[in-house]
Amino acid sequence: MQRLGLQDSDTVYIWLADKPEATEAWTRLEEILLRAQSVNQLNGRFIQERLGNVDEALTVLKEAAAATLGYGPDGTQPTINGGGRFLGSA
Template identity: 35%
Template sequence: MTETVFDPVHFIRSECDAIRDFIDTLRGEQAALRQADVSLLPRLAEEKAQRAQQLAQLADARKCLLSAQGQATDRAGIERWLQDFPVAADAWQELIRLAETASQLNSINGKLVGQRLRYNQQAIAALQDATQVASLYGANGHTQPFLVGRQLGEV
């Protein structure tokens, strides 16, 4: 029976690839939000959720591996463990940089969503205000809208 040798470089690079895909999705989401192209957002939201789930699974696998190696599962634990694997340590630093980029993009996208939401709420409020026309009471005692100008179809 052959023993499987764990390759931390491959493992971490796989995580880097997954986070790059996540970043690409975040950039697509950001472009759609900036262009107000809401038709793309449902597909991007689904893709983002799938990629986030993949990242969570990879992080869980990394934590299991660290735990099996007797290391703490936090950042300090992996950095201690990777001291014996300098190439993997470099890949880990790249992963940290990519994670920071993803976090920044996600934060910006959240602000863009909030901005779009506020804009839409203001537009709805303006439309609702525009429909609140003054009313008068008719001969029957019921309100009827006070219209300025001619009715449609009048000459």
């Protein structure tokens, strides 16, 4: 496409003007790509939401685990150290 000078959507459609079958195929491809992008964005939002839920659940569990340890010699509750990575960083 670059060799033909087809740099944007307008030039592609100008080039396809006398190729009805190719125009139809190109239009279907664009529709499929738009749908795939929408689904990908939706999946990304779901993943972020679920990671937030998991992070909240881990915080609650860490706090509950720390509460079972009692108090240290200085009168403070010990902290529970988590893993070395943040959620979603793998």
